[in-house]
Amino acid sequence: SGEHFIVHTGREIAFCLEGQLIYTIENQDYFLDPGDSLSFEAHLPHRWRNIGHVSSRSLLVFCPSDDQDRPAEHHFESDP
Numbered sequence: 001s002g003e004h005f006i007v008h009t010g011r012e013i014a015f016c017l018e019g020q021l022i023y024t025i026e027n028q029d030y031f032l033d034p035g036d037s038l039s040f041e042a043h044l045p046h047r048w049r050n051i052g053h054v055s056s057r058s059l060l061v062f063c064p065s066d067d068q069d070r071p072a073e074h075h076f077e078s079d080p
Helices: 071-076
Strands: 011-018 021-025 028-032 037-041 046-050 057-063
Touching: 011 021, 028 037
Parallel strands: none
Antiparallel strands: 011 037, 011 057, 021 028, 021 046
16 A cells, blocks of 8 residues: 555545455554454555565455545555
């Protein structure tokens, strides 16, 4: 997701499909292997990165609490 922390409304769910990920939420690290999942309040500063030697794939579910919020834009914009 990059070096900057992301913040948006609602909840976020991450499910690791392949590879290994590390999610950092409020400076607490959570390691995800295939089959692991994580659910958290998205207003907490968060980011993730691949920590393995192969590409990783994950499923991200955004549940914004504000109809105007666009969490995918925060996560996947090319230049913050």
